[in-house]
Amino acid sequence: MTDPNAPRVFRLRSTFIERDRLAMLSHLEVAHALERTVRRAGLPFAVSQGFSPHMKIAFGAALPVGVGSTCEIFDLQLREYVPAGKALAALQQASVPDLMVQDCRYIENSAPAASVAFPFSTYEVRFDEPVCSVVVPDQITVVRKRKEKTLDVAEFLAEPFALEGDRATFTLEAKPTGSLRPDVLLQHCDIAANVISVTRIAQRAEL
């Protein structure tokens, strides 16, 4: 239901990386940092009406603390059209190197929110030495809101571990009912090496 009298907005989708030490930021800290990046970039962002006006910005699926990424997403509503290349240049000028915007493009106003549009996330793990096998458990018990919950790994592991030397990739699917964190999965796998880093390398709508 769109208000025909509402002012036109332009929905800009940006992807950014989150690497090295900044992988330790929380989702909320990243969100704050990006809002400030947008302000520094001087983009004509839309502001919500009402008691406590705020920037119209939305973020993709949260990344666990400690997991880096090459493909995080935020959507920003602009009051005026700014060529995507120009917006990208302004955002990059306003970003710190390890939380750097990589790409900007416009999407339909009706497109699904970034937080639900890409349920499949592929992660790359780096180990401290080459690995020849990863034994994945059938079930993992996690504690959520002080309640224990048992997750069937097969339900979430959309693509199995692919090993290559001291690296591995795997894909997890986020379900509307919940999801399995990549770091939690790794903690429960039997691996004869230590994890050095975990990075989300792709977010996809379908496999």
Add this chain to the structure above:
Amino acid sequence: MVPFKSIWSHVAPLVAHAERPSRYINHEWGCVYKPDADFRFCMIYPDTYELGQANQALRILVNAVNARPGMSAERGFLPAPEMCDALRQAGLPMFSIESCAPLAAFDAIGITLPHELAATNVLEAIDLGGVPIRALDRAEDDPIVVGGGPCAYNPEPYAPFFDAINIGEGEESLPEGLEVIRQMRREGAARRDIWRALARLDGWYVPALYRWHTPEEAQAAGSWIEPLEEGLPTTIVKRLFDGFAESPAWEPCIVPFAEAVHDRLNVEVLRGCARGCRFCQAGMMYRPVRERSADNVVDSVVQGLAETGYDEVSLTSLSTTDHSQIAEILERLNKRYEGTGVRISIPSQRLDSFGARMADLVAGQKKGGLTFAPEAGTQRLRDVINKNVTEDDLFGAVDAAFAAGWRRCKLYFMIGLPTETDEDVKGIARLVQQVYDHAKAIVPKEQKGSIQISASVALFVPKAHTPFQWDGQIPPEEALRRVNLLRHSVKYRAVSVSWHDPKTSFVEAVMSRSGREAADLVEAAWRRGARFDAWSECFLEDAWRTSAEELGIDVQAVAQTSYPTDYVMPWEHISCGADRRWLAREHDKAVLEQTTPDCTFGRCSACGVCMKLGADNQLAGDRND
């Protein structure tokens, strides 16, 4: 010497498991990194990142040192308690933020002393940094440890822990002092020679070069210190940053990832306050009054918001609504930022209808609570403390505020002020009830239920360099009696009285009023585990009390003794510019219930600051009385 290199690879696994990793990871927007500097300084705030990152002194001084070619300034914050323990357990030192280098690897370390409850954290930081806590125990290649900040105005309880202490505003004097250290280190000078050179710089105090007198010697000599060598100053006068008013109000700042306190753009619009409240140390310390012009402030806000991306700016000072151009500043900023979601705030408002109007200018639709500080409940006692505010001023402010839409108002009071009687305590109750009556008369009938008036009551702590420095604190039992008297005197159910029983107040009094002997107490308490004394969940009262008993320090006497005004206090050798005779005269006028006007509105009150410092009030226009 400890090598200057990053220990991040060792620290990282601990940070990954720390409560808030973002306290330790650096790489924020706006941080300055000068790896090629030949002189390295680490500026420390003796508490965690989220408190220290907001600190104005840290921001200003890091910028001032980094502005010097070849000098770098990094930030240091005391890790949270469990991280301090984790580092010790892993055999790792406290580190700087930018280079993640051990404190001991720096040429010099600066620690700001922001309040009376940070002393044990100073020791925790120095020790965890791998540096001997006492200046006399430091080796030639250990860093030179310098201090400064508000508590440096009574430096003695900290004296043995610092090589040198900078009194007053550090914008110019800190880089000057560091330049001396840099030159002399380059020439291979001994630590003691560096002390001698620093002691001869204006505004620098080197405690180890002075003998501490016995009480009898001090009273006879008129000073507690005696130079151990020829040519040392016997009074250390504070440094003033003369260029404050003309310097840009935009102070480049770091935008933290971690949620810090006051996490917004802070623009210092003026420095100093000459209202002359007789209990207030800040009002004595930061004189004379210096205003930055409206153009300077507005341009700085515009630039600061653009460069940081903040959506809130606070116009900071001791009394922002006293600025002669405050209405113009707020109107210009309002116009500029209308509809952008940018919020403008002022930390406190002056207690009259003008103050309330200024608050209304920035509040927009969102009106939370408004805070006023009458400090005392009767005109008699307000005259004693020189709070030049009448009931009419207060009611004018309240009328204006509630007419503008505010529904909550908090009033700050002190109990235990010199000459206070039960009538004054009951006066607080009467005054807050009258405030409620005023609010009720203004607010539409159907909204009367939403009126909230609260009184927050704090215990008077005598502070160095104030007219009340000679006055003792009332005993804790008496404080409790007066609070109960106040509570019983408040008859309105819509008025609430809050009183936070300060378990730490004896520590504050000791740090505020003691001489050099208190340093042993600080060290003993720290060795018993005291740290983060300002965090109520961490405060170890026993560590302090047992240490005081062991050292024979009567903390009750330190807090509660009143002295005649000819008594020489332990900070007599430190000067904030205000003449001790003026302080004594203000004390005597207090007893006579006579007030002294603010010299930025009226005539000079002869406090002596301008004469002593060769300075003047610098106002951007005529102040609006």
